[in-house]
Amino acid sequence: MTEETKTEKQTEEKKELSLQEKYELCLSIAEECIKPTELYSLLEHIEQPLAYDGFEPSGRMHIAQGILKVINVNKLTQAGCKFIFWVADWFALMNNKMGGDLKKIKLVGQYMIEVWKACGMDMTNVEFLWSSDEINKRSNEYWTLVLDIARRNSVKRIQRCGQIMGRNNSDDLYASQIFYPCMQAADIFFLKANICQLGIDQRKVNMLAREYCDLKKIRHKPVIISHHMIMGLKKGQAKMSKSDPDSAIFMEDLPGDVNRKINGAYCPEGDVEKNPIFDYLKYIIFQKVDSITITRKEEWGGNVTYNSYEEVEQAFIKKELHPQDLKKAVAKVINQLIDPVRQYFKNNKKAKRLLAQVKKAVLQEQKRKQKEKLKNQKQQEKEEEKEQVKEQVKENKTENEKEKK
Numbered sequence: 001m002t003e004e005t006k007t008e009k010q011t012e013e014k015k016e017l018s019l020q021e022k023y024e025l026c027l028s029i030a031e032e033c034i035k036p037t038e039l040y041s042l043l044e045h046i047e048q049p050l051a052y053d054g055f056e057p058s059g060r061m062h063i064a065q066g067i068l069k070v071i072n073v074n075k076l077t078q079a080g081c082k083f084i085f086w087v088a089d090w091f092a093l094m095n096n097k098m099g100g101d102l103k104k105i106k107l108v109g110q111y112m113i114e115v116w117k118a119c120g121m122d123m124t125n126v127e128f129l130w131s132s133d134e135i136n137k138r139s140n141e142y143w144t145l146v147l148d149i150a151r152r153n154s155v156k157r158i159q160r161c162g163q164i165m166g167r168n169n170s171d172d173l174y175a176s177q178i179f180y181p182c183m184q185a186a187d188i189f190f191l192k193a194n195i196c197q198l199g200i201d202q203r204k205v206n207m208l209a210r211e212y213c214d215l216k217k218i219r220h221k222p223v224i225i226s227h228h229m230i231m232g233l234k235k236g237q238a239k240m241s242k243s244d245p246d247s248a249i250f251m252e253d254l255p256g257d258v259n260r261k262i263n264g265a266y267c268p269e270g271d272v273e274k275n276p277i278f279d280y281l282k283y284i285i286f287q288k289v290d291s292i293t294i295t296r297k298e299e300w301g302g303n304v305t306y307n308s309y310e311e312v313e314q315a316f317i318k319k320e321l322h323p324q325d326l327k328k329a330v331a332k333v334i335n336q337l338i339d340p341v342r343q344y345f346k347n348n349k350k351a352k353r354l355l356a357q358v359k360k361a362v363l364q365e366q367k368r369k370q371k372e373k374l375k376n377q378k379q380q381e382k383e384e385e386k387e388q389v390k391e392q393v394k395e396n397k398t399e400n401e402k403e404k405k
């Protein structure tokens with residue numbers, strides 16, 4: 001094990017925590033918590049609260065889905081929770097992922113579970129449940145819930161949840177994308193989750209579930225602990241994007257990919273706001289290591305070790321630390337953090353085969369999407385041409401009329 005990874009934070013060790021410590025550990029995940037007082041009471045009165053997160057198996061896995069999720073899940077299980085990962089295979093299908101091919105979606109789901117296992121998720125109190133299996137097992141209960149949620153909400157209200165499927169409010173939705181939010185809200189009650197531990201992009205549907213509790217007079221509403229969404233690496237990219245491979249580090253990126261992407265990342269000198277490198281430092285790196293060492297020539301200030309995120313931030317703001325030197329150190333730590341995943345997929349035969357299948361499916365999906373985009377472009381061009389012809393005819397007509405007069 002290397003120097004950096006040897007100093008993994010204590011949160012990953014098992015020790016009995018006080019109520020206050022558990023509460024603070026849970027809150028440390030939150031960009032937003034609704035509501036902290038309810039969270040406290042939950043931890044106080046329930047022996048093992050149930051937390052859940054869901055994910056669409058939809059392609060490659062970026063570092064936020066990988067390492068950030070592991071950090072959050074480990075914190076919650078250490079705080080005494082049980083954690084359910086909802087493998088949202090049907091949701092990926094409804095959202096037209098992997099060309100709507102459930103077989104491919106399931107393959108990606110298996111791959112994602114393997115990655116989490118490989119990068120240090122403590123599995124003791126973690127369970128993976130596949131949405132299609134669980135819904136089929138208790139289908140009456142599930143669909144009764146979904147229909148009740150659907151009948152109590154307007155189409156407009158459901159459309160406003162578009163962000164949970166990566167859609168804008170103004171986007172045209174498929175009919176399946178109207179089912180989707182109703183089903184996601186139902187999941188919370190179906191799974192009997194006490195805590196919704198999803199990204200802040202999922203807050204609208206979690207709020208809808210809390211509103212549903214008001215309508216149904218359900219006393220204990222689910223507590224929402226929403227985590228931060230890590231920025232994309234390029235300038236102005238608010239979030240990581242699977243369609244732009246350089247916007248994020250992916251869990252099976254090679255060292256050369258990591259170095260290139262971090263080197264090309266937006267990191268303006270002296271500015272820590274809207275700076276993705278600082279997002280990585282705060283939410284990933286300093287969650288996993290206690291210090292980071294910058295190696296540089298004597299003439300540039302010599303080597304220096306920072307023992308906290310705040311120390312790096314201060315040095316950067318004071319311009320004692322140059323973006324280039326920082327990037328080199330950041331790339332090195334990221335490479336160390338994802339190396340166990342690389343090794344696992346290299347050395348474990350079954351995992352290796354799975355990765356090859358996933359890569360093939362992802363490639364097919366990319367091609368399909370490109371084709372679809374091209375088709376849409378052509379369609380649009382055709383429509384524009386039609387419009388132009390119409391305009392022309394109109395103009396000619398008025399010309400003729402003028403001449404007649």
Ligand SMILES: N[C@@H](Cc1ccc(O)cc1)C(=O)O
Nearest residue numbers: 054055056088091164184187
């Ligand atoms: N909407 C989530 C996936 C999800 C699906 C169902 C859930 O109950 C929870 C989460 C995503 O975009 O990744």
